[in-house]
Amino acid sequence: MLKKLFYFIGLMSFLMFWSSCRKDFNFTPSSGQLSFSKDTVYLDTVFTNIGSSTYNLKVYNRSSDNIAIPSIRLSNGLASNYRLSVDGMAGKEFENVELLAHDSLYIFIETTVDINNYASTNGRFLYTDAIEFGSGNSIQSVPLITLVKDAVFIYPNRDNTTKVIETLTLNVDGQPTETDLQGRELLPEELHFTNEKPYVIYGFAAVPSGETLIIDAGARLHFHANSGLIVKEGASLQVNGSYSNDQDLLENEVIFEGDRLEPQYADVPGQWGTIWLYDGSIDNNINYATIKNATIGILSDGNPNDTNDKLHISNTQVYNSSSFGILGRNTSISGENVVLNNAGLSAFAGTIGGKYNFTHSTIANYWSGSFRQFPALLLNNYVLDENNNATLADLTEANFNNCIVYGNDNPEFILDEVEDAAVVFHFKFDHCLLKFDNSSNAFTGPNYDFSDILLYNSNTFNEDPDFKDPQNNQLIIGENSAGINQGLSDFATQVPLDILNVDRTTSPDLGAYQHITFQ
Numbered sequence: 001m002l003k004k005l006f007y008f009i010g011l012m013s014f015l016m017f018w019s020s021c022r023k024d025f026n027f028t029p030s031s032g033q034l035s036f037s038k039d040t041v042y043l044d045t046v047f048t049n050i051g052s053s054t055y056n057l058k059v060y061n062r063s064s065d066n067i068a069i070p071s072i073r074l075s076n077g078l079a080s081n082y083r084l085s086v087d088g089m090a091g092k093e094f095e096n097v098e099l100l101a102h103d104s105l106y107i108f109i110e111t112t113v114d115i116n117n118y119a120s121t122n123g124r125f126l127y128t129d130a131i132e133f134g135s136g137n138s139i140q141s142v143p144l145i146t147l148v149k150d151a152v153f154i155y156p157n158r159d160n161t162t163k164v165i166e167t168l169t170l171n172v173d174g175q176p177t178e179t180d181l182q183g184r185e186l187l188p189e190e191l192h193f194t195n196e197k198p199y200v201i202y203g204f205a206a207v208p209s210g211e212t213l214i215i216d217a218g219a220r221l222h223f224h225a226n227s228g229l230i231v232k233e234g235a236s237l238q239v240n241g242s243y244s245n246d247q248d249l250l251e252n253e254v255i256f257e258g259d260r261l262e263p264q265y266a267d268v269p270g271q272w273g274t275i276w277l278y279d280g281s282i283d284n285n286i287n288y289a290t291i292k293n294a295t296i297g298i299l300s301d302g303n304p305n306d307t308n309d310k311l312h313i314s315n316t317q318v319y320n321s322s323s324f325g326i327l328g329r330n331t332s333i334s335g336e337n338v339v340l341n342n343a344g345l346s347a348f349a350g351t352i353g354g355k356y357n358f359t360h361s362t363i364a365n366y367w368s369g370s371f372r373q374f375p376a377l378l379l380n381n382y383v384l385d386e387n388n389n390a391t392l393a394d395l396t397e398a399n400f401n402n403c404i405v406y407g408n409d410n411p412e413f414i415l416d417e418v419e420d421a422a423v424v425f426h427f428k429f430d431h432c433l434l435k436f437d438n439s440s441n442a443f444t445g446p447n448y449d450f451s452d453i454l455l456y457n458s459n460t461f462n463e464d465p466d467f468k469d470p471q472n473n474q475l476i477i478g479e480n481s482a483g484i485n486q487g488l489s490d491f492a493t494q495v496p497l498d499i500l501n502v503d504r505t506t507s508p509d510l511g512a513y514q515h516i517t518f519q
Contacts, residue, residue: 026066027066027067027068027098028065028066028067028068029068030067030068030069030133030134032138033061033062034059034133034134035062036058036142037056037059037060039143040143040144041131041142042145042146043144044263045147045148045149046111046112046113047148047149047150047222048116048148048149049113050112050259051110051111051112052110052112053260056106056107057107058104058107059104059106060104061099061101066100066101067101068096071093071095071132072084072097073092073093073131074093074129074132076129077093078093081111082109082111083110083111085108086107087106107131109131111146113146115149120148123150123151123197124148124149124150125147125148127146127147128144130142130143131144149198150197152197152198152200153199153201154199154200154201154202155202156184156202156203166182166183166184167180168181168185168204168206168230170232171209181203181230182203182204183204183205184205185208186206186207186208186213188211191211191213191214192213192214192216193215193216193219194216194219195216195218195219195220198221198222199221199222200222200223201223201227201228202224203226204230206229206231206232207230207235207236207281212237213235213237215237215241215254216254217241217253218241218251218252218254219254220255221256222257222258222259223271223272223294224259225271225272227272227273228272228273229256229274229276230276232280232281233278233279233280234282236281236285237285238284238285239286239288239289240254240287241254241286241288241289241315242288243315243501244288250290252288253288253289254289256275256290256292257271257290257292259272265293267292267473269293269295269320269322269342270321270323270344272293272294273295273296274294274296274298274299275298277300277310278301279303280302280303281310283308284310285311285312285313286298286311286314287316288314288315288316289315289316291319293321295323296325297318297321297326298318298325298326299324300328300331301329301330302329302331303331304330304331304355304396305396306332309332309334309355309357310331311333311334313333314337314338315337315499316338316339317338317340317473318338318340319340319343320342320473321347322344324343324345324348325340325343325348326349328348328354329354330352330353330354331354333350333356334358335357336359336495337361337499337512338358338363338512339362340361340363341365341470342366342367343365343367344367344372345372345373346377347363347377347407350378350380350395350398351378351379352381353381353392353394353396354393354395354396354398355398356379357399357401358401359401359402359491359494359495360487360498360508360510360512361400362403362406363377363404364405364475365407365408365409366471367408368471375409375412375413375414376405376407376409376412377400378414378416379395379414379415379416379427380415380416380417380418381394381418381425382418392422392423394423395417395425395426396424397426397427398426398427399427400430400432401430401431402431402432402487402488403429404432404510405429405435406433406434406435406465406467407435409435411438411443412436413436415447425447427447428456428457429456429459430457430458430459431457431458431459431486432459433459433483433486434462435461436450437462460510465481465510465511466479466480466481466482475512475513476500476513476515476516477509479516479517481515483509483510483515486508487508488508489505492508498514500513500514
């Protein structure tokens with residue numbers, strides 16, 4: 001105890017001595033010698049009335065003196081649409097902000113702009129302001145710039161507290177059932193999406209039974225978190241994109257993505273829900289579309305025996321899906337020039353049986369997130385209930401012609417059949433490039449008998465497709481691809497042009513692309 005007492009007395013003496021010797025900090029007004037991490041802060045692009053991400057500006061005092069910045073303010077003052085946070089304090093004007101020698105501080109910046117308050121050009125308005133530092137003749141400023149885009153907003157009705165209260169009624173087992181799925185049915189005047197303005201959707205927008213949603217070439221659809229599109233029973237979706245001459249702008253494609261336009265969100269999976277082709281929806285067609293950053297790109301339920309297929313999809317890319325790129329559940333899908341990649345589970349899954357036919361398509365998965373347990377392509381014929389009992393259904397067709405099925409794992413296709421004499425499990429890979437290394441003999445049974453030409457005809461296994469940049473969804477094949485000239489001409493004549501409008505009928509390559517020489 002005595003030792004602790006002496007220690008305490010000694011510590012107190014030191015602190016008193018240090019305190020008596022310390023000089024108080026002196027701050028002199030800054031004289032325009034601040035440095036900044038950016039000359040201009042670009043807050044990128046936002047939709048009207050949707051808040052931006054938070055951006056930052058770092059302010060440096062590189063001098064040997066402690067300074068006080070007399071004023072930090074927005075040029076437009078309290079009327080500015082920008083918001084600041086300086087040293088944890090929110091506001092638009094700050095006085096006598098102290099900054100030690102050789103020290104720095106962060107300023108955080110956000111904005112929300114109503115484009116209707118300004119004159120816009122082609123639905124766009126460049127909103128600007130500046131942060132001013134100092135006063136009098138020593139003012140320094142950093143410009144702020146934001147591009148604001150007008151849009152058509154579709155969202156459920158709200159009460160006075162802005163809480164979404166409208167939910168969808170869906171047909172469940174033949175009965176109208178109110179769900180907890182937030183959203184509403186599209187009105188008659190909303191059933192034609194044009195390319196004049198982007199569409200921003202909150203909640204699920206539902207195509208009513210008996211109606212068709214038509215989406216024009218060049219249209220842009222943006223979905224908020226947990227939002228999407230539902231095509232109800234008896235309804236149809238017609239996505240009428242067309243080939244784009246500029247493969248960077250994709251001016252004629254229909255693009256489905258999230259509603260955050262900042263560059264850091266460009267390739268983030270799982271930003272929105274799905275395009276849900278509900279059980280009983282019919283004659284759905286998607287041509288020249290890009291569907292990215294969803295949870296499930298397309299979810300297709302039911303209608304396994306539709307003569308015209310429930311979904312026909314062509315010249316379309318689906319990528320960066322946090323779960324599945326395309327998930328079919330006892331449904332019917334046909335596709336040509338389809339490119340699937342980067343899914344947290346499978347790029348394509350045909351489950352609970354169904355009917356699937358893909359020609360000249362690239363089904364890949366180069367997911368770089370957490371460990372992936374599912375292959376790029378999954379087929380099965382069952383669903384399990386809560387007691388682990390299986391309900392089986394026919395896989396009447398699953399044909400993959402002149403396709404590539406590949407990825408960064410092994411194997412990249414699995415045929416998960418529960419055998420039963422009462423159901424069929426029909427599939428065939430014909431002239432495909434496949435990733436499946438079974439050297440460990442982990443997969444056995446007739447479904448993996450690669451010598452059976454009724455199941456596997458003229459396929460190439462485990463050779464490099466030479467994709468340009470698969471991690472970044474560029475699945476064009478190069479001049480060293482194992483898929484060059486390996487396609488069957490009969491299939492190529494069914495799809496004579498590749499996804500980039502290149503003729504493939506003379507010497508067809510496998511997958512959605514004819515090969516190129518990489519620059």
